[in-house]
Amino acid sequence: MLVPPSFPVLIFSPLLPEESVAWTQGQLLSCSLNTTDLVALSGAHTFGRARCQSFTNRLYNFSGTGSPDQTLNSTYLETLSEICPQNGNSSVLTNFDPVTPTLLMQIISQIFKFRKACSKAIKAFQLAGLIPSTLSTTSALIRAHFESSWNPMIKMGNISPLTGTDGEID
Incomplete structure (x- = not known):
């Protein structure tokens, strides 16, 4: 390695x-x-790792649409939504990618x-x-x-x- x-x-x-x-x-x-x-x-x-605050807009209000980013894989969207619930703790860290x-x-x-x-x-x-x-x-x-x-x-x-x-x- x-x-x-x-x-x-x-x-x-x-x-x-x-x-x-x-x-x-x-x-x-x-x-x-x-x-x-x-x-x-x-x-x-x-x-690296990312704080929820740096990407939750993609999960809940992408480009001001009130909806998730449609280009984000739906299974990964569910995973990220569990880690970073809407109105949840924005300082939670997660892997930058899975x-x-x-x-x-x-x-x-x-x-x-x-x-x-x-x-x-x-x-x-x-x-x-x-x-x-x-x-x-x-x-x-x-x-x-x-x-x-x-x-x-x-x-x-x-x-x-x-x-x-x-x-x-x-």
Whole structure:
């Protein structure tokens, strides 16, 4: 089994999960990151956890419709609804996706194939056509993913966040 590399964690500047692909790309481009960096940074979330508050809109009021996101797998919708009931505790954590990480490219392929990602951003990247071209240039081995992710993570960590009167960090 390959073990992910470790390196000192830099303070990452936050991106907003509900923003559009164009906005996110603009933010990253203004910081000298490109589309490949965007996908690598998004893929890193496959191994993470999400608070209910970051995706309950997809479960109960997607795009202000009062209904769930119809592109979300119905079985996964039920699972997420049990973990994050409407008007429930928004700080509850759940896996960012239901697939146990083994080989990253297999994970990402399954997430897209079965529409099982609570993140609106991952869905938006796929719909914008960013994911397939990037996946085809990235090795399926998890080691290769980590190696391709180091540079964007380091770049992202070196971005100086706006603070004080110039910006607000929640």
